[in-house]
Amino acid sequence: xxxxxxxxxxxxxxxxxxxxxxxxxxxxxxxxxxxxxxxxxxxxxxxxxxxxxxxxxxxxxxxxxxxxxxxxxxxxxxxxxxxxxxxxxxxxxxxxxxxxxxxxxxxxxxxxx
Amino acid sequence: xxxxxxxxxxxxxxxxxxxxxxxxxxxxxxxxxxxxxxxxxxxxxxxxxxxxxxxxxxxxxxxxxxxxxxxxxxxxxxxxxxxxxxxxxxxxxxxxxxxxxxxxxxxxxxxxx
Numbered sequence: 001x002x003x004x005x006x007x008x009x010x011x012x013x014x015x016x017x018x019x020x021x022x023x024x025x026x027x028x029x030x031x032x033x034x035x036x037x038x039x040x041x042x043x044x045x046x047x048x049x050x051x052x053x054x055x056x057x058x059x060x061x062x063x064x065x066x067x068x069x070x071x072x073x074x075x076x077x078x079x080x081x082x083x084x085x086x087x088x089x090x091x092x093x094x095x096x097x098x099x100x101x102x103x104x105x106x107x108x109x110x111x112x113x
Numbered sequence: 114x115x116x117x118x119x120x121x122x123x124x125x126x127x128x129x130x131x132x133x134x135x136x137x138x139x140x141x142x143x144x145x146x147x148x149x150x151x152x153x154x155x156x157x158x159x160x161x162x163x164x165x166x167x168x169x170x171x172x173x174x175x176x177x178x179x180x181x182x183x184x185x186x187x188x189x190x191x192x193x194x195x196x197x198x199x200x201x202x203x204x205x206x207x208x209x210x211x212x213x214x215x216x217x218x219x220x221x222x223x224x225x226x
Binding site: 099 | 156210216218219220
């Protein structure tokens with residue numbers, strides 16, 4: 001079964017600094033991987049997805065993630081943090097044999113002025 | 114498309130009362146998921162429907178919880194009787210056929226007092 005692990009429940013950065021949120025997956029088959037963002041009192045919104053095409057995936061709001069099979073990782077990055085990026089971020093995976101998204105525990109991104 | 118629609122957005126009820134949460138998935142989507150989100154346990158899958166049929170209900174906590182999907186455009190999650198530990202945000206999500214991303218509703222915040 002697919003599982004994902006997010007390292008760090010909280011990440012704090014200064015405005016303008018690089019954002020790096022970590023996600024590792026565990027799967028015996030190539031997974032489909034996703035990053036979602038959740039703003040307060042809202043549902044989850046898709047940021048980007050990896051579906052075995054390009055290993056570097058670009059998403060909305062200048063976020064991107066790189067699929068690294070050798071490291072079983074799918075870390076999310078953004079070159080320059082904005083105050084509006086403060087939110088909860090979830091990594092999720094779906095195995096080819098299952099249609100059920102499995103979510104990590106989430107990482108809260110805090111952006112300081 | 115209006116996206117996944119959940120009602121009500123907020124529900125406050127007394128312990129022992131029946132609670133019914135409602136969901137209208139995106140038209141044409143074959144899969145429907147109910148998730149529960151709490152600080153302690155993160156996002157938990159409660160039940161997964163495919164083509165209106167329950168496929169995986171292993172996440173349903175106990176017999177007090179039940180879910181139905183009478184047709185492709187409507188699903189309910191019922192808790193009877195409700196308990197304070199059921200207080201959480203409940204999300205409904207839908208997705209097209211295949212291992213792809215899920216689209217989330219805005220959630221129902223349930224408080225049982």
